[in-house]
Amino acid sequence: MSKAFIAEVIQGSAEITGVAANRAATDLMEAIVKELKKNGKFTLPSFGTFTVRKTKARKGVNPRTGEEIKVKAGKTVRFKASPSLKKMV
Template sequence: MLLTMTKKSAKAPAKKPAASAKAAPKKGAVAAESNKVAKTQLVELVADRTGLTKKQSEEAVSTMLESIVGALREGKSVGMPGLGTLSVKQTAARTGVRPGTSEKIQIPAGKKVAFKVASTLKGNL
């Protein structure tokens, strides 16, 4: 007996993705494959390396971040030795294209935060 397969029967049924693969990690859980270091992880690192309590470390990290944001809002650059420099740059007004409609729109001038990596860090990566 000779069996022939048509295109329709040769196609395998679509597999449903596993529910656990899409599930988001629980709050407070550290994802093993994540490349991002969260603020809570920074607080824990500071606490471990300095001997401060987690509450003191959280205050120190929060104060540092608030100071950096405050300096940037004032238009100052923030240099972090061994890491790099954060600075505020002006962007020019320009003409853009709205996706989907291809309508030309005018984008106003604004500001953006730029980061320049320190040469010591760049060389060690």
């Protein structure tokens, strides 16, 4: 799924211009990111839940050189599909 696809669906559903639909898709994505930053979790009922998880620092391997490297601790976003989404798919 892409931002263009979301904008196209919004445009067809709301019968608005492409520019307005693109702006709405951008605003939607920004709102989701803002909510993830604020609460660490975002749920769309009947679709699923996005959660922010911390990752620990670890050792990795450069695939080209085989050299060991250090990977810093960070954050990642996980998605868990709702049971109703799993049934639909």
